[in-house]
Every structure is written in C-alpha cells, then in structure tokens.
Amino acid sequence: MSAFKGSYAYSVDNKGRVNIPAKLRKNVAREANDTFVVTRGYEECLFVYPQDEWNKLEESIRQLSPTNSRHRFFMRALLERATESQLDAQARISIPKELLQFAHIENEVLIIGVLEHIEIWNPKLYDQYLKAQAESYETVAQTVLQK
Amino acid sequence: MSAFKGSYAYSVDNKGRVNIPAKLRKNVAREANDTFVVTRGYEECLFVYPQDEWNKLEESIRQLSPTNSRHRFFMRALLERATESQLDAQARISIPKELLQFAHIENEVLIIGVLEHIEIWNPKLYDQYLKAQAESYETVAQTVLQK
DNA sequence: AGGTATCGTGGGTAAAAGTGGGTAATTGTT
DNA sequence: AACAATTACCCACTTTTACCCACGATACCT
Numbered sequence: 487m488s489a490f491k492g493s494y495a496y497s498v499d500n501k502g503r504v505n506i507p508a509k510l511r512k513n514v515a516r517e518a519n520d521t522f523v524v525t526r527g528y529e530e531c532l533f534v535y536p537q538d539e540w541n542k543l544e545e546s547i548r549q550l551s552p553t554n555s556r557h558r559f560f561m562r563a564l565l566e567r568a569t570e571s572q573l574d575a576q577a578r579i580s581i582p583k584e585l586l587q588f589a590h591i592e593n594e595v596l597i598i599g600v601l602e603h604i605e606i607w608n609p610k611l612y613d614q615y616l617k618a619q620a621e622s623y624e625t626v627a628q629t630v631l632q633k
Numbered sequence: 634m635s636a637f638k639g640s641y642a643y644s645v646d647n648k649g650r651v652n653i654p655a656k657l658r659k660n661v662a663r664e665a666n667d668t669f670v671v672t673r674g675y676e677e678c679l680f681v682y683p684q685d686e687w688n689k690l691e692e693s694i695r696q697l698s699p700t701n702s703r704h705r706f707f708m709r710a711l712l713e714r715a716t717e718s719q720l721d722a723q724a725r726i727s728i729p730k731e732l733l734q735f736a737h738i739e740n741e742v743l744i745i746g747v748l749e750h751i752e753i754w755n756p757k758l759y760d761q762y763l764k765a766q767a768e769s770y771e772t773v774a775q776t777v778l779q780k
Numbered sequence: 781a782g783g784t785a786t787c788g789t790g791g792g793t794a795a796a797a798g799t800g801g802g803t804a805a806t807t808g809t810t
Numbered sequence: 811a812a813c814a815a816t817t818a819c820c821c822a823c824t825t826t827t828a829c830c831c832a833c834g835a836t837a838c839c840t
Contacts, residue, residue, distance in 0.1 A: 497789070501827090505788055523638075528771050544636060546778065548748060556768070558675060560777045562752075563763070563770050566745050568638040570656065574829070576788075584640075644799070648817090652798060655827095722819070723798075 488513055488539055490599025495609065497594055502586060503578040504606065506534075510599050511577060522579050525568040530611055532581070532589050534604040537570075581606075635660055635686055637746025642756065644741055649733060650725040651753065653681075657746050658724060669726050669751075672715040677758055679728070679736050681751040684717075689749075728753075 494507040506514075506522070514520075518536035527533040535543065547564065550557040567588065571579040586592075589608060596609040607615075619626075641654040653661075653669070661667075665683035674680035682690060694711065697704040714735065718726040733739075736755060743756040754762075766773075 499790065501791090503789090508787060526770070528774065544748070550777065552675075555675075556773055557777060559766055560770070560773045561747055562745060563773075565638045565747050566640040568746075570638070572828095575831095576790095578788090580827085646800065648801095650799095655797060722821095725798090727817080 488515065488536060488602045490601060490604050492599050494597040495594065496597055498581070498586070498591060501580065502583060503574070503580045504595060504597075505576070505578045506573065506604070507597060508577070510597070510604060513599070520573040521570060522573075523568055523570050524579065524581055524585060524606075525564060526585070526588055527605055529615055530589055530608075532585055532591075532606040534579070534606060535602070539602050635662065635683060635749045637748055637751055639746050641744040642741065643744055645728070645733070645738060648727065649730060650721070650727045651742060651744070652723065652725045653720065653751070654744060655724070657744070657751060660746070667720040668717060669720075670715055670717050671726065671728055671732060671753075672711060673732070673735055674752055676762055677736055677755075679732055679738075679753040681726070681753060682749070686749050 490510050490513055492507075492509060494510075496505055496507065498504050514536045515538050517538040521537040523535045523537065523540040524532055525535075547561055550561060552558060552561070567585055569582055569585065571581070573579060581591075589606065590611060591606070591608050594609055596607045596612050598605040598607065598612075637657050637660055639654070639656055641657075643652055643654065645651050661683045662685045664685040668684040670682045670684065670687040672680055672682075694708055697708060699705060699708075714732055716729055716732065718728070720726060728738075736753065737758060738753070738755050741756055743754045743759050745752040745754065745759075
C-alpha cells in the first residue's frame with residue numbers, strides 16, 4: 487500500500503517528460519515494475535498511479551455494469567485518458583500532449599503525493615484551487631475527521 | 634482478460650482500414666489470433682472485440698431465449714452487423730462501409746480502450762456525447778465508486 | 781571540506797509505429 | 811467465359827517513440 491506525501495516543483499521538457507521525485511519513488515512498490523498509469527484527476531489535474539495501485543482501481547471499475555449509461559460514461563471518461571508509461575533510465579514518465587492540455591500544463595508542474603496516488607498540477611491552478619475553497623482548513627477538518 | 638485503456642486519434646483510409654494502436658495491441662491475448670469482431674456499440678459507435686473476448690460474449694448470448702421477442706431483437710441487432718476481421722501486416726483491420734455509416738465515420742476516428750473491448754467513434758460525436766452528460770465526471774464518480 | 785553518488789534536465793539517434801498506395805488474387809455477375 | 815468489383819497482400823514513406831548518452835546541481839558520507 488503506497489503512502490505518497492509531499493509536494494515538489496518540477497519541470498516538463500518539450501517531449502512531455504516529467505521526472506518522478508526520488509522521495510516518491512522510494513514509496514513505490516516493487517510490484518509496480520517502474521510502470522505508472524496517468525489519467526485525468528478530479529478538478530483539472532492528473533492522477534498518477536503506480537501499476538499495483540491502478541490494478542486495484544481497475545478491479546473496482548470492472549464491477550460496474552456496461553449496460554448502465556452512467557456507468558458507461560464514467561468508465562469511458564476515466565479510461566479515455568488513461569495512459570501507461572514506464573520510467574526511463576532517468577526515472578521519468580512521458581505524458582501525452584492531450585493529458586497535458588487537459589490539465590493546462592506547460593513547462594512547470596507541481597507534483598503532490600496523496601497516499602495511494604500522485605497528482606500533477608499546473609502550479610497556478612493549484613493556487614487558485616486552494617483560494618477557491620469556501621471553508622478554511624480548520625473548519626473542514628472539524629467535519630471530515632471524527633476526532 | 635483484456636484491459637484496454639487510452640484514447641487514440643487515428644485515421645480511416647479510403648479502403649475502410651483502421652489501425653489498431655500499438656498500445657492496445659499489447660493487451661490483446663495471443664488466443665485472439667490477431668482476429669477481431671466489429672459490431673455496433675452502445676450510443677453511435679462501434680465495438681471491437683478480440684476474438685477471445687468475443688467468444689465470451691457469444692457464450693452469454695447463447696443463454697438467451699429465442700422464444701422471447703425482446704431477446705430475439707437483441708440477438709439480431711447485435712449479430713446482424715458483427716464482422717470478423719484479421720490484422721494485416723500493418724496491424725489494421727478493415728471495417729465494412731455499413732458499419733462506418735452506422736457510426737457516421739468518415740476519415741478520422743477516436744479509438745478508446747474500455748477494458749474488455751475497444752470503441753471506435755466519430756470524434757465529433759464523442760465530444761457531443763461527453764457534453765450531453767447531465768452530470769460532471771466528479772459527481773458521477775462520487776456515486777458510482779463506493780469510495 | 782572534498783570527493784562521490786544521486787538526482788534533475790536536455791538532447792541525438794535508431795527502431796517502431798502510422799499512413800498511403802499498387803498489384804495480384806478472389807469473388808460474384810452478366 | 812469474360813469482366814467488374816472487391817479483397818488481400820506487399821512495398822514505401824513519414825512521423826513518433828523509446829533508448830542512450832551527457833552535463834550541471836544537489837545531497838551525502840567520511
């Protein structure tokens with residue numbers, strides 16, 4: 487079970503390659519085989535799953551019913567953008583243009599570890615996201631955490 | 634068990650040939666024998682099954698009752714257009730005109746991997762399909778995924 | 781503090797993938 | 811049997827991707 491944490495300011499080169507920070511790599515299971523799946527996230531960012539974590543997600547998608555139109559929509563939207571990528575010798579994954587466009591990413595990214603997955607943001611959009619929250623961290627904490 | 638994912642903008646030549654993206658091919662079982670079955674999908678797109686996955690589907694259709702009129706309709710609609718096609722040396726399948734017309738496909742297609750099958754769309758129709766959804770991806774995710 | 785290993789970034793090149801077209805074989809039709 | 815139409819197979823070109831090498835910066839260790 488992965489436990490990613492921390493945020494990292496990294497760059498994207500003109501081939502669409504993004505380095506996976508060393509501190510995050512140390513938390514990737516051996517079973518992931520240096521392979522990651524990138525797809526759209528919630529809000530305008532990208533989610534990166536190590537292969538072992540992706541497999542869990544895939545399993546839960548398989549339980550959905552292809553004859554249910556809402557399920558179909560969800561499966562299509564999620565899988566449409568999903569791309570597998572293996573680390574190169576420099577520990578980078580390459581992200582297709584379409585995904586970079588989806589997340590409005592150009593040259594710089596903010597990489598955030600969120601337990602079982604990794605998020606990739608346009609740094610400016612992440613700032614806006616934080617500012618757009620109506621409630622403060624403290625208020626949300628009160629309702630989200632029981633304790 | 635196939636696990637297709639990702640979307641790919643490809644072209645159809647004037648012979649009705651469509652390339653199966655390399656990343657999808659890597660997920661096709663050896664038992665499929667480079668053979669695919671194309672038929673109508675849900676919404677106005679085409680479904681492509683590798684032979685091994687098609688066989689599973691066919692098996693479940695056999696369980697239907699030919700004396701039930703709704704079952705009969707379903708079987709006819711599905712099988713009527715089903716066409717077998719084997720990859721050529723360039724990894725393309727050829728799709729009959731009738732099926733291309735059914736899906737309103739002309740020169741360009743969007744190919745989407747959806748776990749056990751592959752979908753082929755007119756890119757514009759797929760856009761419309763996405764926009765026509767009443768709920769956002771985030772909202773659907775919340776109710777569709779338990780977690 | 782200095783040497784060493786690791787890390788992040790950039791670019792070049794060979795192999796693979798995608799696209800288009802030509803010709804021979806096959807099919808069906810008159 | 812001859813012809814037209816379709817299909818299958820082969821070849822050629824362009825673009826993209828994967829793999830390799832190189833360099834500067836940072837962290838680490840003794």
